[in-house]
Amino acid sequence: MPTLDRRQFLKLAAAMGATLAWSCSTLRPSASGWRERRELYPHGVASGDPDANSVLLWTRRPYDDGREKATLLVEVAEDPGFMRVIATTAAPVLAASDWTCRVLVADLPAAGEFWYRFVDEAGNGSRIGRTLTAPAPDDPRPAKFAFVSCQSAPEGAMNAYRRMIWEDERAAPDERLGFVLHLGDFVYEVIQTPDQVKDGHRYDRKITFPVSYKHGRKVANDRFTVPGSLDDYRALYKGYLVDPDLQDARARWPFVCIWDNHEFSWLAWQSIMSFPGEGEMPGQKLKVAANQAWFEYQPMRVTAPGKPLDRFDAPVVADVAVTEFDDAGLGLEPNNLAAIESLIVYRALRWGRHIDLILTDQRAFRGKDYSNDEKLGALFEGVPYPFFPEALSMQVDSGREYAGGHPPAEIVFGAKSIPNYRIDGPPQSMLGAKQKAWFLERLRNATATWKIWGTSLGTHDQRVDPQNLPEGFVPKDWPKWTDGYAVQSNGDWGGCYHERGEIFDTVRDHGITGFAILAGDLHSFWAGYAAKSLPPHGKFEPVGVSFVGGSITSPGGQEAQEHGNKKNPLRKLFIADREDGSMEPTMNLLLNHGVRSALEYAESGDLTAAHAVSNPELAPHLDFVDLGGHGYGVVSVDANRMVTDFVCIPRPIERAATPDGGPLRYRVRHDVSLWSAGERPQMRQLLLEGDASLST
Ligand SMILES: [Fe+2]
Numbered sequence: 001m002p003t004l005d006r007r008q009f010l011k012l013a014a015a016m017g018a019t020l021a022w023s024c025s026t027l028r029p030s031a032s033g034w035r036e037r038r039e040l041y042p043h044g045v046a047s048g049d050p051d052a053n054s055v056l057l058w059t060r061r062p063y064d065d066g067r068e069k070a071t072l073l074v075e076v077a078e079d080p081g082f083m084r085v086i087a088t089t090a091a092p093v094l095a096a097s098d099w100t101c102r103v104l105v106a107d108l109p110a111a112g113e114f115w116y117r118f119v120d121e122a123g124n125g126s127r128i129g130r131t132l133t134a135p136a137p138d139d140p141r142p143a144k145f146a147f148v149s150c151q152s153a154p155e156g157a158m159n160a161y162r163r164m165i166w167e168d169e170r171a172a173p174d175e176r177l178g179f180v181l182h183l184g185d186f187v188y189e190v191i192q193t194p195d196q197v198k199d200g201h202r203y204d205r206k207i208t209f210p211v212s213y214k215h216g217r218k219v220a221n222d223r224f225t226v227p228g229s230l231d232d233y234r235a236l237y238k239g240y241l242v243d244p245d246l247q248d249a250r251a252r253w254p255f256v257c258i259w260d261n262h263e264f265s266w267l268a269w270q271s272i273m274s275f276p277g278e279g280e281m282p283g284q285k286l287k288v289a290a291n292q293a294w295f296e297y298q299p300m301r302v303t304a305p306g307k308p309l310d311r312f313d314a315p316v317v318a319d320v321a322v323t324e325f326d327d328a329g330l331g332l333e334p335n336n337l338a339a340i341e342s343l344i345v346y347r348a349l350r351w352g353r354h355i356d357l358i359l360t361d362q363r364a365f366r367g368k369d370y371s372n373d374e375k376l377g378a379l380f381e382g383v384p385y386p387f388f389p390e391a392l393s394m395q396v397d398s399g400r401e402y403a404g405g406h407p408p409a410e411i412v413f414g415a416k417s418i419p420n421y422r423i424d425g426p427p428q429s430m431l432g433a434k435q436k437a438w439f440l441e442r443l444r445n446a447t448a449t450w451k452i453w454g455t456s457l458g459t460h461d462q463r464v465d466p467q468n469l470p471e472g473f474v475p476k477d478w479p480k481w482t483d484g485y486a487v488q489s490n491g492d493w494g495g496c497y498h499e500r501g502e503i504f505d506t507v508r509d510h511g512i513t514g515f516a517i518l519a520g521d522l523h524s525f526w527a528g529y530a531a532k533s534l535p536p537h538g539k540f541e542p543v544g545v546s547f548v549g550g551s552i553t554s555p556g557g558q559e560a561q562e563h564g565n566k567k568n569p570l571r572k573l574f575i576a577d578r579e580d581g582s583m584e585p586t587m588n589l590l591l592n593h594g595v596r597s598a599l600e601y602a603e604s605g606d607l608t609a610a611h612a613v614s615n616p617e618l619a620p621h622l623d624f625v626d627l628g629g630h631g632y633g634v635v636s637v638d639a640n641r642m643v644t645d646f647v648c649i650p651r652p653i654e655r656a657a658t659p660d661g662g663p664l665r666y667r668v669r670h671d672v673s674l675w676s677a678g679e680r681p682q683m684r685q686l687l688l689e690g691d692a693s694l695s696t
Pocket of ligand 1: 149
């Protein structure tokens with residue numbers, strides 16, 4: 001990595017909308033007169049996107065005396081007592097940026113630990129934050145980080161962060177986390193107002209109201225409220241950042257964040273929004289607003305292409321219907337392009353010799369999801385199964401490329417068929433052409449031991465085998481499932497077969513080893529392999545390993561099923577209701593072993609018997625599924641191994657009363673040795689504490 005000089009850093013800082021703080025040649029004790037006044041910095045401090053000689057710092061210091069601008073002093077020290085101050089600078093805070101402050105501290109030593117704080121003109125100081133710089137690119141020492149996602153603040157407590165802090169504070173210095181990778185849903189823009197919450201609860205969770213919108217819009221038949229302005233998106237971050245556990249986590253480690261859907265809009269793709277019961281609507285103005293708030297509140301190395309920013313330079317856009325698309329599904333309408341390109345968050349980071357972290361954006365450039373098409377309705381009339389046929393999922397994904405470029409003229413399900421509306425269409429794209437080209441190039445050129453792809457969306461096929469349901473299990477008036485494998489969901493990379501195949505083929509064809517995927521979104525823990533196909537459609541030939549981390553707070557599939565329709569004839573495939581009123585998640589077995597295992601366990605409660613009737617063809621790509629897991633993942637890497645621990649906490653309904661964040665449900669390890677080109681990755685599973693037996 002070339003070392004930049006001060007002038008180049010100045011340019012870089014300006015391009016990231018940050019003030020530059022350059023390290024001093026001699027270390028001195030602080031002379032700022034800092035007196036801590038946390039209440040004047042109500043959203044804490046944060047740092048982000050460290051590299052080997054710089055890191056971004058953040059705070060927010062609001063004023064309500066009518067001024068438009070103020071100046072803060074930033075101090076960065078090598079010790080928490082600020083006796084060895086290594087960098088200081090004056091940084092503006094502007095009303096126009098909602099009083100947020102971004103500072104790039106540069107010329108720091110690699111693999112360093114630093115403390116930082118902000119002071120206003122009257123000596124009023126922020127809390128003290130701690131941050132780290134990355135090890136140099138040739139640093140051979142082992143590295144460690146955590147990955148998280150999905151932290152709906154109104155629905156739960158962020159005990160996972162409390163546990164993470166507790167363990168890190170007690171770890172030996174070389175065993176501590178280097179950064180926290182946040183894979184999206186840092187905030188949920190869909191909120192409920194008190195009148196929209198039935199009995200004050202969702203499931204067993206008491207709903208709180210940390211966020212309110214001035215310009216909120218009621219959607220989905222008045223079930224939810226969504227932001228209507230930039231101020232509303234800003235209010236969302238402010239509502240979340242007063243959470244003490246989240247705030248302490250941001251003050252302890254640098255974060256590396258990408259977004260998923262909820263940083264903008266639940267069901268949106270590009271700038272196109274939609275809500276249940278409402279059709280698609282253009283959302284260019286709100287997309288720009290969401291991007292601006294993200295930029296102001298997340299200290300990340302992100303820019304608008306070709307436009308140096310000294311603050312977020314919001315393009316003026318109009319909400320115009322998007323009707324023309326390129327071959328990768330990109331909406332060519334100029335306001336759509338201006339909105340989605342107003343902030344580019346896909347990027348790569350290097351951490352020592354062993355980590356190339358490549359982060360992609362699955363929302364701003366993705367094409368239409370063809371599996372939602374209304375035309376499919378005719379096939380599924382009177383079909384009560386909650387599954388989607390796998391072959392059909394592949395057919396609508398791949399369009400004209402399906403079946404080696406010879407798609408059938410019809411889409412068939414059971415005895416019904418419709419014309420193949422995807423026969424001439426391009427395959428679905430999650431990344432868009434430009435990002436995909438960038439991503440594949442970064443992958444091919446990655447030189448670290450482990451090439452880690454951070455994606456908000458998981459890559460595993462979520463497959464089930466309803467063709468194996470025993471005779472007499474479904475009601476007599478249901479049609480028999482005759483269409484082979486099905487998928488439970490196909491909204492993520494698991495249903496984006498064609499593009500996922502291109503990525504995995506690149507890994508294979510270029511002999512890339514140490515390829516590992518980390519994802520969020522599913523509110524559940526998954527461990528397994530990166531494979532483009534499964535039998536009987538193709539051979540299972542994994543090119544890497546793939547993990548999904550449980551949510552910090554957001555409810556997962558198991559919780560939804562527990563509270564779902566208890567009279568559902570298929571209920572035993574998801575939940576086993578025990579006589580004492582307890583419930584067990586057979587749905588983990590359903591995805592990992594198949595319908596026979598799920599039913600056997602529901603009937604007998606005998607896990608050995610359930611595993612004995614496992615369908616070995618169903619999920620060779622999965623080693624672990626827990627659809628009720630919350631918590632976080634911890635990844636440790638060195639020259640030979642990647643060790644991924646799932647740290648699972650009980651359902652985070654209440655804030656933990658103890659400083660350790662409460663008990664653990666389990667800690668399970670997946671240990672992978674580095675493989676050679678052409679070899680298959682292999683993971684070994686080890687239960688370190690607790691019970692995770694239904695997940696394996
Ligand atoms: Fe989520």
